[in-house]
Amino acid sequence: MLKWIAAAALVATPAVADMVGQVGVDWVGNDIIIEAIADPDVQGVTCHLAYFDRSVIDRLSQGNWFEDPSNSAIECARTGPIRIGDIRRGPKGEDVFSASRSLIFKSLRVKRIYDEQNQVLVYLVHAEQVKQGSAKMSISTVALEPGEALPAR
Incomplete structure (x- = not known):
């Protein structure tokens, strides 16, 4: 029984991001962070996400202490043999990764959408705001x- 609970917890766990790069962009300490995110349900696909990280000096000077910009970029690549697990079909897709971009109201999300007709996995990064x-x-x-490819339903 304990094995099934542990397995279910692993399946429900969202992807974890590993920082692979950090580039300083100005004299106040703002950076662009680059993270690698392995898709938890599609073995063999890794996405690299780049986003802006504000420094303490920038936060103090702009007066907006608790929020980072929504700007981000993503590139995904085949990093090994692809094995597709149980992924959601349909135009709404499913979240692969999420990270907070403000104290309460904004998050950065990576969503996977399976384009069944063209046999393509589409990864979208966007900000979600209340x-x-x-x-x-x-x-x-x-x-x-x-x-x-997933078998047709």
């Missing part, structure tokens, strides 16, 4: 080989 949704987004795609 008020005023953000139009800032970026996408990346990973084409599947014939043996990797």
